[in-house]
Amino acid sequence: MSLLVAVTWETQPWIERFTRHLPGREIVVLGEDFDRSKIRYVATWGPKPGSLDDLPNLEAIFSLGAGVDHLMGYPDLPDAPIVRVAQDDLTHRMSEYVVMHCLMYLRDHARFAAAQRARRWEQDRSPPIAADVRVGIMGFGVLGQDAALKLKMMGFDVAGWSRTPKNVEGFKVYSGESGLDEFLACTDILVSLIPLTPDTRGILNRSLFQKLAQDGRLGGPVLINAGRGGLQVEADILACLDDGTLKAATLDVFEKEPLPEDSALWTNPRVTITPHNAAASEPEATVRYIANQIRRHEAGEPFENLVDRVRGY
Incomplete structure (x- = not known):
């Protein structure tokens, strides 16, 4: 199982957090050479056009925040469950x-x-x-x-x-x-x-x-x-x-x-x-939430906080 971190900000801290909370899993980022067929999960915010293409075995997309409007306008969004981080x-x-x-x-x-x-x-x-x-x-x-x-x-x-x-x-x-x-x-x-x-x-x-x-x-x-x-x-x-x-x-x-x-x-x-900080997500808590959702899914339990694509949230 591989997890792709697709963000527009500094990626190394996120790699370190996901590595701690998902030991033994491969964590990759955009710009690296990785096998796209191995990607099962994506954790993202504001992905660049084309960055989520050609992921044939994708099982879930995690939005690194409570909102998902940044994904709803994404061109050719993969047909996989979208999970809001609502911790x-x-x-x-x-x-x-x-x-x-x-x-x-x-x-x-x-x-x-x-x-x-x-x-x-x-x-x-x-x-x-x-x-x-x-x-x-x-x-x-x-x-x-x-x-x-x-x-x-x-x-x-x-x-x-x-x-x-x-x-x-x-x-x-x-x-x-x-x-x-x-x-x-x-x-x-x-x-x-x-x-x-x-x-x-x-x-x-x-x-x-x-x-x-x-x-x-x-x-x-x-x-x-x-x-x-x-x-x-x-x-x-x-x-x-x-x-x-x-x-x-x-x-x-x-x-x-x-x-x-x-x-x-x-x-x-x-x-x-105020500078868009009313409920700034604490990164450690966000990664912990996503890791728990992945474990739930792999244990046969449903994802929580699934997004309804028709309603847009």
Whole structure:
């Protein structure tokens, strides 16, 4: 059995990790001379066109991250199962990010930070509590449900939205186009964790923002996008911040990355920017997860977190 590591970054650390977790297996990388007929598995992120061609005995493709949009657009993607890396390390990191920013908006952190810089003592006599704030999570899979549970523990009023119907104990889950407007109408903080597909590209736009609740305790709706940059229309975000349709936005992902220096998002006081690190996968945990999936498969057990090619996630 050989595993091909097909990435666009430094490969040696990944070879060392896979060698430790899959002892006795041959680990190869693009650019080396190897027998393509021996490749059973591929671990990849952003493969170059042609790099996954002519692998006649391929049994699985592992995406080195929770997202798979980098593969869905790949020309002539091999007809093999695609497995998302959805391990606990990544899930916990995403939940930390979402909870942190929801709490910052709840406690009006930006206003007090500005007051500190101005050396101005500013008190809030009637601040909302978490139960006063409605958080709506778009994308109610593993990541969304974990974030929802932790937000609920903090007291937030949490609901979810999913493209397909889901029953999740303890939460109201809206679904499909028919449920989206109702979901948005009762959302003060919109958290976007949906995958990027042709159907969701550009979904975070003015039309959607106008449907968010305008009667909440935060003084206006807030956007948190920790999913994919292709989901958002940045010109609409800026315009909606200017006219009050949105009160604030936290953005971890962008239409173009790194975010260009001349982007108006950098200097907008209502925008919080982070450099696509909301849930950066810990490499050791990622390799451990893939190694476990290979062992499960070779023991006759099914892969976990298989991607539906039709839906794109």
